[in-house]
Every structure is written in structure tokens, then in C-alpha cells.
Amino acid sequence: MSRRPRGAVLLWLAGLAVCLYLLTQARFTADLSAFLPQTPSAEQRLLVEQLRDGPVSRLLLIGIRGGEAIERAAASRTLASRLQHAPEFVAVANGEAASAEADQQWLFEQRYLLSPAVDAERFSVAGLHRAIQASIERLSSPAGLLLKQLLPRDPTGETLALLDALAARGQPASREGVWSTRDGEQALLLATTRAAGADTDGQAAAVERVRTAFAPLAHGALQLELSGPGVFAVQARATIKSEVERLSLLASALIAALLLYAYRSPRLLLLGLLPMASGALAGIAAVAAGFGVVHGITLGFGITLIGEAVDYAIYLFVQSARSTSLAGFWPTVRLGVLTSVCGFAALLPAQFPGLAQLGAFSLVGLLTAALVTRHVLPALLPATLQVRDLSPLGRRLAAALPALRRLRPLLLLLIALAAGLLYSRQSTLWQHELAALSPVSAADQALDARLRAALGAPEVRYLVVARAASADAALHAAERLAPTLDALQAQGLIGGYDSAARYLPSLATQQARRAALPDTATLRERLQAALAGLPLRAERLDGFLADVEASRQTPPLSRADLADTSFALAVDALLQQRADGWQALLPLHAPQADGRLPDVAYLRAAIAASGVDGARFIDLKHESDALYAGYVDEAIHLTLAGCTAIAVLLLIALRSPRAWLQVWLPLAGATLLVGAGLALAGERLTLLHLIGLLLIVAVGSNYALFFARAQTPDATTLASLLLANLTTMLGFGLLGFSSVPVLHAIGVVVGPGAPLALLLAAVLSSPATEAEPA
């Protein structure tokens, strides 16, 4: 008896060492690539990139409310200047006139390189005549005041055209010289973090910087409001951390108290954790070895699944305390383990890496935990076990069984009703939007929407993306898309669009515009002719001649030339370097306030027909929802496949359709009842609920097998089942109270599901009296 266990212990220790080594080699990641399919499409890759480090992911929306408008404006200015010098931010804007003037000055200086109207025709005699006549006519407008100052140097009106295009972009309202909400009740700032959106530590530092910079300004009634993807990530992490700590501490204390009551030995309590810890370690090591990267999401789901492993130790300790052999007990647990393994193996081929990793983790983890319980734990147990005798409790339970079995018709009816309810509601059962997994509270989402709307920084939903080998080629592609997009805008199908090429035209375009500018002598000559019949004398336009000549001489614009303007931000956001080249993003604005584009299919076709290589139309919300919906569908199919595998395995192992039904019915019944309960409570099911249901099958199969094998399990087994069930219910049930969707979903499914599975297993088992001769 002693040789084999010792060998097993050595093997176990060696295995732990290997796992620890693999663990040190593992790369852990918490970014969103967990949601990127293993063979992603271009759209899906773009979606994840945008969420991870796209320009939108770096925006911090800052609001200052309370106090008087003038106080808010002063606080906005101070805050902006402090943040502008902070290393956490690349840009901070609050709408101050100084920056707007710098932008206008820059547009004015670069007008001949930037204006799309500049071509050879524009600088012909006829073109000049037309443009100058239009400018003079515009002087009669009430808005002519600005033009009057510009006219001597810009008689063709290029600056005004550029400003018009910018104004169409929608500027925030302003009060006391800084951005504000439309009602003027709140000053607004927009900051771009240096850290990518997925860099939660970097985002946390940026949020902290804003708070400390604002703290000395928070006198009187002034209050700070912060929003943006980074803020959400930081808050979500803090909430998850605090809730996991609080709930797991509470659950651990309750479970430990329960087990201490049963084991009467702290040593046993610790030994009971060994299978679970080994399983978790082996699971992580297996994922690291198999996938290279371990996602945080896998750990989150997986650690809870491994909770099943605690049950194995409970069965072992309670059974070992009796002198009876374990021979009749192990096969049942073994079949239970195999059942669970079957269920999780079905997840392995999933496209969703989180799901595939979860499958691998649980499969290896549960097997390891079972093996450690079977072969290692016995060797470490003290010679005499002083476990509390639970058989009196078990006998009371056994005595209650006949009464419980009388509930059978009622429970069967309930299960049938649940199945009917789920069937009738199958169309609304599942939550197909990725937002369902978002840990952001509704209040925070409302704040974000309010600040966004006020800042005119709507969520980027529709994009045209142009890929190219170089930054310049990407800009050129963006320029070649402009005619198509302009036409769509003229048709009212889009409200407008942004493009980096507006602020930084491609080299070819800049050169073409420069080439269209005549030399001074030619321009003077043409101007004379062009001014015929107009009330403007050429002598007044010397500034124009000088500026055109200067534009002919200046080197082409590069990204560095934009540094002192707010356009640098726009260019960085809209022109991105990628591993395999560059891409220009052209966000499309909706023509109506509801933010939707009226005819997405037509737009997609129009972009495809534009003939620009590497250009495609993308609806990010559609992509993310489609991706997630695909995962949900896949998970449902794989789970069904897993259930089929479990069913076949049980039929083979039990060799009796009757016994098979006794195992299968409680499991199916428990999942149906929980599912119907959630549907009645109005919860839409997510991927996480599905994983919870899978866990009910995994944990519940143990209970059901004990009842199916022994009809009525003996008193001690009954007691150990109840103990295992209570620990599961406590551990998961508490998660149901969490505000984090991930934890809540698993909790509300497994918390009630585990005791239901046990109850059903007991109620649906055959009475011992039937099996025994009367």
C-alpha cells in the first residue's frame, strides 16, 4: 500500500515543478485579443485594434460642473495647462481661443497646399475671375467681416473654404471662451492619453493625474466628471478586484467554517485544497503550453470551474474516515470526472480563444485534481482520520428521501413547463450584443453619452479604412476616396467624414497643388485680366502675389509641421502605423442625430466600387456584435455537442437506459429550471451563463451518478454529497450578488443550479424499496 502512493507523490511533485516552470514561461494578457478569433477577418482584426489602441480608446472626456460659468472656465484653463505638461497626455484641448487662433493661422499660412480647390484651372484668368467675384459677393454677407481682412492676401477665398469644412465637423458649444455643454452648465475638456486604451495601468495613471491636477481647483462647488474607455477600464478593474476580494474572502470563510465543522482538522482543510491548487496550476500550465498566451478571462472563468475539485477531497475524506473500502466509491467519481472532461473537451475547437482556453484549462485541471485526490492525497493523510461522523445527518437525509420522492410529479411538471417556456422564448433568450459583457454601469454609460454628445465626439461606429504600404500611400488612398464620399454626402447618405488628408495631403497632391501655382510674373499678368469688370484693383493684391510665391518655395508639409496645431491630433488618430504598413481611417458621420447610416449596404458597395485598393467599409458595432453573436452560437453548438458526448459516455458506462435516464434527467432538469428562472427574471443569457450551465452539468453529474449507482446512497455518502453541495452553493451563490456581469452570470446560474441538481437527483432516483425484494 505504501510504495505506490510514494511514487505517486514524487510524480506529483515533479509534475508541479514542470508546471511551475511552464508558468514562468507563460505570457499573461488581459487585453481584448481574447475576443479575437483564431483566424480573424480583416474587419475583426481592425475592430480589436481600434478597441485596444485606436484613437477612440485613448480619449478621456473631462467635465467640470457646479459653481459659476466663469469659475468653471478658469478651472478648465488651469486644468488644461497642467495636463498639457503632464507626461501621461499627448494632447489636451478645452476650446481656448488661443489654440483656435493658432489653428486658423496655420490654415491660412498653408492654404495653397491644403485647399482642394487649388488646381491649374483655379489660377487661370477665368478661374481667378470667378473665385474673386465670389469673394467680393461674399463681402455683402453679414459674415463678410472676416473675409474683408483676408481678401487682400486670399482673394480666391481658400481660407474660408477650409474653415467651412472644419466648421462642418461640429464644434462643441463654448462659454467664457472654453468648451461647454449646450446648456452652458458644464465646462468640457478632451484629453488624449499617451497610453493605449488596453494599457490599464497607463490609463489608471492618466486618470489619477487628472484627479490630482483638479484637486486644488475643487474649491467651492466645482466637481470633476470623467469618462472614456480608459476610465471604464480602470473602474472595471477596481470593481472586479474589490468584488473578487470581498466575495471570495466571504465565500472562503464560510466554506472553511463548514469544512472545519466536518473535518474537525485544519490540516485536513489545507490538504483538501491540494487537488484544487494542483489542478489550477496544471490547467494554467497546459493553456500556456498549448496556446502560448494565457488570457485573464480564462483564469477568471477557470478558477471558478476548478471549484468542483474541492468536492473530490470531500468525498475522499468523508469516505476514508470509514473503514470501508473505497472500491465502490472511486468508479463513481471517475465517471463523474470523465463526464465533466467530455463536456469541456467539446469547447477545445472553439474559434473564441477564451472558450477554447477554458476548455483546455478545465479539462486538464479537473483530471489533475481527480488524480491528485486519488493517488497523492491518501499518502498524505494522517494514519487515523478524525473526521466528524456525518452518518447521523446522512440517516436523517435518507429518512427524508421518500417524502422528497413524492415531489417527483410536481418537479417533472415544473421541468416540462420550464422546457416549454424556454422553447417559446428562444428568440429573446440570448443577449447577442457584446455590450452585455461590459462591466460599465448604466449610470456611467449615460454620463459618457452625455459628455460625448456635448463634445461632438460621437462614438466611431462607421469607418472607411484604406490600407497601404506607406503613410503617404495611405493618405493618397484617402484622397482618392474623397470624390466617392463627397458624392455620398451630396446624396445625404452620410453627414460627412473626417480624413487625415485634409490636414496633411499626400506628397503627390501637395506637389500637384504647388505646380498649379503660377510664378509671380504670370500671376500678375493673369490677375490684371481676371480683375476686368470687378471693383478691385490689382495693386491691392500684392500680399496675394507674395503669398503664392512663398507657397511655391516652401517644402512640402510633413506631420512635424502640424505639431503646434490641434490637427496633429486628428492626423495621429486618422493615420496609423500597423505591423504590415499604414492605414488611413475615415470615420463617417451619420446624417441624422440618431447616429445611424441609412443604407449601409449601398455604402459598402459604393466604397468597393470606388476602385481604391485596400479600402473597405466597416461598421464597428455590427462587427463586434456579429463576432460576439458568432461566439454565442458557437458556444451553444459546442455545448450541445458536449452534452451529446456526455450522454453517450454515460450510456456506455452505465449500460442501462434506466440508470442513464436517472443521471441525465436531474442534469437536464436543473439546467432547464435555472434557465427558465433566469428568463422569468428577465435576464438575457450571455456566454457566461452558458458556461455556468455547463458547470451545473459537470458538478451535478457527480451527485446524479451516486444516486443512479446506488439507488439510495448510504448515509455517509449522502452526507458528503450534501457537504460538497453546500460548499458549491456558497462559493458560487455569493458571486451572484456581484455587480460585475462575468461574476454575476456564473453566480446566478451555479448558485441555485447545484442544489437543484442534487435535489433532482434525489427526487428522481428510484426508491430503495423498489430495488429490494419486498
Added chain:
Amino acid sequence: MRRRLLSALLLTVAALAHAEDWTLTQLMAALAANPGGRAHFVERKDIALLDAPVEARGELFYRPPDHLERRTQTPQPETLILDGEMLTLERDGRRLQLSLAERPQIAAFTDSIRRTLAGDRHALERAYRLTLSGEAALWTLRLVPDDEALREIIQQITISGNQGEVRSIAILQADGDRSLMTITPEPAP
């Protein structure tokens, strides 16, 4: 029911007032009683930069107390709508909207005309020094901005009219350029 800029009531008030000196209080009362309506305008701008004045023509529409539209027909169609705090400019199928609270100077300028039309002496005196001359049938109200920043753009605004009806608005800019808008109430249809 025909719509007239000058109501019968106003004529009575004006007739009673004629015997006395035409005071600011009377002018404001007459203006405030104006029910609004349509008018044609011709605006001529003398700009030093240009050898000849530019001219715009179109229609005005006023609804007391604070809705004013200027629909230019020539040389380029353009619509400017002042409604409460919002200023909307439409041109070339594009629409630009801004809140007057954001642009205190534009607000001060537009208010000089709107408050005069509404007969809101109190609001006018907050931003301008007012001087009234002439008589009820041909009065002239001169507005000189108090605000220094505004004075750097506009030297003075001269509004003249007959009883409660504004007939012309002349603006003298700080750089010497001037504009004169002549207003002709739309003849009854």
C-alpha cells in the same frame, strides 16, 4: 386678415405724441407695439478695399420679441436666422449654427438691432450709449458701444425710422467702412 406693420392703434398713439417732443420712452413704446412682419431690404456697403460699393437685396422677417430673419436673394442666396440665443447661417446648402452666448460681440451687435425693433430700452442701455434726435415721423437713434472690444469693430450704429417702424440701419465700422440698409415694408398684398 391683412397684416400691416403699422397698426391702427399705433397711428393713434403716434398722433397723440406728435404734439410733444419725441422722446426715447415714446419711441421705445411705439417700437414695442410693432407686431412684426415682412419687409424688403437693400444693403449697400462701402468698403475701402473696393472701388465700388457692394449691394445685397432680399427680405427681412421680424417676429417680436427676438426672431429676426434676413433672407438675401442677390448676389448670393443666403439666410441668416436669429432666434433667441441661436444664430443660424445657411449658404450653399450648408448650415452653420452657433449660440450667441458663445460670441458676446456678435450678440451685442445683433442685439443692437433686435432690441431696437423690440423697443427694449433697458437692454439697449446696458451695452450702448443712446442718442435720439428728430421727430416722430423721422427719428434717428444713434448707438455707440460701451464695450471697448466691440468699439474696435463698430464705431456706431444709426437707426432711423418713422413712428414704430424702422426704415434704415447704418453701421460705421472702426476702419471707416460703412453700410446702409434701407428697409421698405412689404406692401399689403
